[in-house]
Amino acid sequence: MVDSTSPERATMYGSNRLQIGLFGSNCSSGRAVTMVPERWSGSWPDNLKLARMADEAGIDFLLPIARWKGYGGDTDYQGATLETLTWASGLLASTKRITVFGTVHAPLFNPVIAAKECVTADHIGNGRFGLNLVVGWNEGEFEMFGVEQREHEKRYEYAQEWIDAIKQIWSPKSDFDFEGEYLKLKGIRAKPKPVGGSRPLIMNAGASPTGRAFAVRNCDAFFLQASRTSTEETAASIKKAKDLAREQGREIGCYSVGVVTCRRSKKEAEDYYRHVILENADFSAIDRILAMKDITPETKGHEEFKRQRHFYANGMGGLPIIGDPDHVAKTMAELSHAGLTGIGISLVNYLDELPFFCDEVLPRLERMGVREKRRHSQALSA
Ligand SMILES: Cc1cc2nc3c(=O)[nH]c(=O)nc-3n(C[C@H](O)[C@H](O)[C@H](O)COP(=O)(O)O)c2cc1C
Numbered sequence: 468m469v470d471s472t473s474p475e476r477a478t479m480y481g482s483n484r485l486q487i488g489l490f491g492s493n494c495s496s497g498r499a500v501t502m503v504p505e506r507w508s509g510s511w512p513d514n515l516k517l518a519r520m521a522d523e524a525g526i527d528f529l530l531p532i533a534r535w536k537g538y539g540g541d542t543d544y545q546g547a548t549l550e551t552l553t554w555a556s557g558l559l560a561s562t563k564r565i566t567v568f569g570t571v572h573a574p575l576f577n578p579v580i581a582a583k584e585c586v587t588a589d590h591i592g593n594g595r596f597g598l599n600l601v602v603g604w605n606e607g608e609f610e611m612f613g614v615e616q617r618e619h620e621k622r623y624e625y626a627q628e629w630i631d632a633i634k635q636i637w638s639p640k641s642d643f644d645f646e647g648e649y650l651k652l653k654g655i656r657a658k659p660k661p662v663g664g665s666r667p668l669i670m671n672a673g674a675s676p677t678g679r680a681f682a683v684r685n686c687d688a689f690f691l692q693a694s695r696t697s698t699e700e701t702a703a704s705i706k707k708a709k710d711l712a713r714e715q716g717r718e719i720g721c722y723s724v725g726v727v728t729c730r731r732s733k734k735e736a737e738d739y740y741r742h743v744i745l746e747n748a749d750f751s752a753i754d755r756i757l758a759m760k761d762i763t764p765e766t767k768g769h770e771e772f773k774r775q776r777h778f779y780a781n782g783m784g785g786l787p788i789i790g791d792p793d794h795v796a797k798t799m800a801e802l803s804h805a806g807l808t809g810i811g812i813s814l815v816n817y818l819d820e821l822p823f824f825c826d827e828v829l830p831r832l833e834r835m836g837v838r839e840k841r842r843h844s845q846a847l848s849a
Pocket of ligand 1: 531532533534570599600601602603604605671672673674675676677678679690691811
């Protein structure tokens with residue numbers, strides 16, 4: 468096990484070659500834009516149960532989504548969301564091994580308060596907290612806060628100062644000033660420091676050239692989009708990101724997002740996927756998300772709009788992995804061999820589906836040598 472209190476921590480708590488996390492469980496509907504009644508509640512009791520189950524099963528991390536305003540539609544997709552730093556603190560108090568992220572919009576959080584909230588969560592979890600730093604893209608959310616959204620490049624300029632300030636606040640420094648173009652902070656004193664004099668893992672998922680450059684310059688974990696065409700394409704994206712980091716003398720981990728439908732047989736998995744994601748998609752919510760990104764039939768033309776609609780319905784940019792346990796494990800092992808450090812997955816109903824995934828897919832990944840043997844061999848679905 469990685470010593471979570473070593474000064475250079477900035478890693479996940481566990482040490483699996485392929486880290487597996489659950490993505491989006493703090494939001495109603497999770498990451499499935501569907502109307503099926505079993506869609507995810509996002510409630511606290513369900514999140515708590517899920518975190519304890521995942522912790523017990525050896526899942527490596529929980530990654531929430533900082534979403535302040537739902538997307539509407541027939542289901543109000545992601546309309547009810549638990550705030551991520553308080554969510555993480557509660558879950559860290561109730562688990563033993565799993566890393567739990569909090570997701571912070573830099574322009575919405577004062578960095579001195581955010582630094583302290585992160586440290587508090589880190590102490591609650593004895594060094595298992597991770598920070599996902601985002602700059603925001605959703606105009607309506609910023610309007611709700613009365614905060615003006617900066618133009619894209621400036622968002623990352625601001626975020627650079629913000630993360631520089633956070634790292635200094637977490638360092639042994641005391642009674643110092645931070646004098647930036649945007650942030651002018653006087654007489655900073657912030658104690659305690661993160662656990663063990665180390666700092667939490669920081670992740671970012673910038674997709675634009677500026678966002679990507681920001682991530683490789685400042686973060687330990689970079690989330691990139693896995694190709695739906697070939698693992699070779701994914702391997703090339705990973706290499707590009709790692710090379711970019713190495714040019715700056717840094718080593719980063721590359722992660723991605725998967726949308727998993729795993730059932731006993733290929734047919735059962737495909738039937739369920741079709742039922743949930745295609746036949747019962749909440750297209751009114753999808754159309755609203757697309758409109759926020761200025762993707763409409765008017766702006767993009769009918770064919771491109773249809774293509775994007777299909778792309779978003781199919782996992783919101785995540786890689787759909789649909790099949791029996793052999794197929795799901797093989798796909799994940801291939802991603803690991805392509806250089807991926809970890810994958811954040813979502814399930815339609817996390818609590819219903821996680822036991823089968825852990826009982827069937829994790830042991831296969833152990834046998835394939837990409838994950839360590841589980842401490843607890845007890846079947847979750849028993
Ligand atoms: C794994 C992952 C998690 C993300 N979490 C959030 C989030 O919680 N809140 C948010 O507003 N954006 C989130 N994003 C969006 C990214 O932070 C980023 O803004 C987006 O990929 C666009 O990239 P750009 O900022 O470089 O244009 C996430 C993206 C990914 C892939």
